[in-house]
Amino acid sequence: MNILEKIVQHKRIEVAEAKKGISVDELKEKSLFNRTCYSLRESVLDLDRNGIIAEFKRASPSKGIINDRSDVSEIAKAYEQNHVSAISVLTDSEFFKGTLDDLVAVREAVKIPVLRKEFIVDPFQITEAKAYGADIILLIAACLSSKEIKEFSAYAKKIGLNVLLEIHNEEELKDNKFDTIDAIGVNNRNLIDFSVSIQHSLDLASLIPVQYIKVSESGISDPDTIKLLKNEGFQAFLIGENFMKTEDPAQAIQDFVKHI
Ligand SMILES: O=P(O)(O)OC[C@@H](O)[C@@H](O)c1c[nH]c2ccccc12
Incomplete structure (x- = not known):
């Protein structure tokens, strides 16, 4: 079993457990569920x-x-002060050490769109995303059928969320051009062997229809890469490790944005 299959298998067990703890109706009664999402x-x-x-x-x-070591609210505020367009929060605990509490903390700290970065395999997690403060959900084409992507994205839109679809190749793009998707992200990291190449973004850029916001994801560590990606039509850039791995992520983002 490859790592992506392991993550998805574990996720299905987690979701089944979570459903025992709270119902969809109860999630919809949470105060954060009743909110207009940032676009x-x-x-x-x-x-x-x-x-x-x-x-x-x-x-x-x-x-x-x-x-x-870093405090999630402090980092979120530093990101916002440095004019980022959105903040992504990992909520997977088993493989990424994130939590839904992190998502709530970021929601309370900032007034810009927040992405729940999660392996979504069940619509329950979409209701959960809104109930815990997200504005955007991620759907990973490698984990879902085209039918699921269509249905899950339609449900997310129905409850007012934005949808980012993550793809790795032309095939995944071709099969999933739904109008319930707002943005398409090309992941430069292969989720099976972890190899990273910006070339994935460069190769797929011109194939993404103009109706979608174009996002390049992962392995971005040099402001010059942003310039290159912008020239190819990318409008958004998902960056984690480059800031988080430093002694002071708040300082790291400040230094980075000076050069883009
Ligand atoms: O830390 P990086 O290399 O800057 O990458 C960030 C983000 O793109 C990456 O965390 C990511 C992209 N797609 C994902 C799907 C699941 C988990 C994580 C991810």
């Missing part, structure tokens, strides 16, 4: 913002612990 598109197109989707990431299956 990812508006934030990315806002000229006062820089297109970065900055991620709070404690650990990953490829790197192990990245940062277990």
Whole structure:
């Protein structure tokens, strides 16, 4: 079994457990569920913002612990002060050491779109995302059928969330061009062997229809890469490790944005 299959298998068990603890109706009664979400598109197109989707990431299956010292609210505020377009929060605990509490903390700390970075395999997690403060959900094409992507994205839109679809290749793009998707992200990291290449983004850029916000994800560590990706039409850039692995992520984002 590859790592992605392991994560998804574990996720299905976790979701079954979570469902025993709370019902969809109870999730919908939570105060954060009843809220108008910030628009990812508006934030990315806002000229006062820089297109970065900055991620709070404690650990990953490829790197192990990245940062277990930083305070989630402080980092979120530092990201916002440095004009990022959105903040991504890992909520997977088993492989990334994140929690839904992290998501709530970020929601309470900032007034920009927040992405629940999660392996979504069940609509329950979409209701949960809204109930715990997210504005955006991630759907990973490698984990879902085209039918699921269509249905899950329609449900997310229905409850007012923005949808980011993550793809790795042309096939996944071709099969999933739904109008319930707001943004398409090309993951430069292969989720099976963890190899990273910006070339994935460069190769797929021109194939992504203009109706979608174009996002390049993972392995971005050099401001010059942002310039290159912008030239190819990318509007948003998902960056985690480059900030989180430093002694002072708040300082790291400040230094980075000076050069883009
Ligand atoms: O830390 P990086 O290399 O800057 O990458 C951030 C983000 O793109 C990455 O965490 C990610 C992209 N897609 C995912 C799906 C699940 C978990 C994590 C991810």
